[in-house]
Amino acid sequence: MSRLDSFINRMSAQRDLINHVRGLVDLPAEGVVFEIGLGNGRTYSHLRECFDGRRIIAFDRKLAAHASATPAPEDFVEGEINQTGQAFLGWNSALVHADIGTGYDDKDAVTLTWLPQMVAGMLQSGGYAVSGLPLAHPELEEQPQLPTIQPGRYFHYRKR
Numbered sequence: 001m002s003r004l005d006s007f008i009n010r011m012s013a014q015r016d017l018i019n020h021v022r023g024l025v026d027l028p029a030e031g032v033v034f035e036i037g038l039g040n041g042r043t044y045s046h047l048r049e050c051f052d053g054r055r056i057i058a059f060d061r062k063l064a065a066h067a068s069a070t071p072a073p074e075d076f077v078e079g080e081i082n083q084t085g086q087a088f089l090g091w092n093s094a095l096v097h098a099d100i101g102t103g104y105d106d107k108d109a110v111t112l113t114w115l116p117q118m119v120a121g122m123l124q125s126g127g128y129a130v131s132g133l134p135l136a137h138p139e140l141e142e143q144p145q146l147p148t149i150q151p152g153r154y155f156h157y158r159k160r
């Protein structure tokens with residue numbers, strides 16, 4: 001598969017899963033949304049549309065989002081997420097979206113030494129995680145795949 005096709009698959013899987021979680025009746029009524037890896041802000045912009053009225057806090061090592069998708073200063077956390085995210089453990093978020101995979105197995109393996117634990121710690125019980133990397137953690141229950149998403153492309157979990 002070309003890298004272009006792979007990218008398109010990843011983006012459509014990401015969008016399908018965020019839209020799916022938006023429609024879930026058991027999504028916690030209270031709680032912030034965390035966007036781990038703001039990047040250009042395209043996903044942040046989509047999260048804003050989907051979760052209108054919720055506070056969305058975004059993380060990245062550097063602010064580089066499009067002007068139209070730049071969070072308010074109090075909703076952007078700059079720095080290495082494995083460090084900056086620590087302050088948000090126990091925040092009882094409703095949803096964490098994480099898009100920080102690199103496509104390099106060795107780099108992603110390092111991320112996976114801390115990301116699952118951090119996501120689990122940020123969520124309330126019953127909250128959801130949507131992630132480009134698999135989050136193996138005893139408190140995160142993998143949810144049934146959507147028919148539109150290829151196995152292993154994008155993942156979603158509910159915190160027990």
Ligand SMILES: C[S@@+](CC[C@H](N)C(=O)[O-])C[C@H]1O[C@@H](n2cnc3c(N)ncnc32)[C@H](O)[C@@H]1O
Nearest residue numbers: 037038039040041042043060061080081099100
């Ligand atoms: C694939 S991009 C996210 C794209 C984003 N979903 C969008 O709509 O533009 C991943 C982003 O995560 C950030 N990132 C990756 N690992 C990080 C880390 N450990 N700490 C802080 N930022 C990180 C990168 O700087 C990059 O901007």
